[in-house]
Amino acid sequence: MDVDSRFVTALGVLNGGGDVGLLGLLGLETVIGGDDRAFKVRVGCALTLMSDYTYGDEDFGGPLQFTSHIGFEYAFMGNLSATARVQHMSNAGIYSSNPGVNLVMIGLRYQF
Numbered sequence: 001m002d003v004d005s006r007f008v009t010a011l012g013v014l015n016g017g018g019d020v021g022l023l024g025l026l027g028l029e030t031v032i033g034g035d036d037r038a039f040k041v042r043v044g045c046a047l048t049l050m051s052d053y054t055y056g057d058e059d060f061g062g063p064l065q066f067t068s069h070i071g072f073e074y075a076f077m078g079n080l081s082a083t084a085r086v087q088h089m090s091n092a093g094i095y096s097s098n099p100g101v102n103l104v105m106i107g108l109r110y111q112f
Helices: none
Strands: 003-016 019-032 039-050 064-077 080-090 101-110
Touching (some): 003 039
Antiparallel strands (some): 019 039, 080 101
């Protein structure tokens, strides 16, 4: 079984409570399964910056957050994969307010 580490980046939009903001992530991910395997496990963590950290009544405390995840991937058509991922984002208590966000995501991934 192959184990590989890689840098990950992401840019996203968070919309809630009538507010919209950008999220930028930079982190590390470990992939268990290798490029030649149909089934893979992905585990990682990232520093996350928020352009706005107040959404309606929800205050995330500040712009610096930490995001961790575990995900599963199954390749079924060449470069196309089905994915499922559980993700948590919070500020780890560095600000007085630390509500955190938990997400469950499913999706399709195409690797070029």
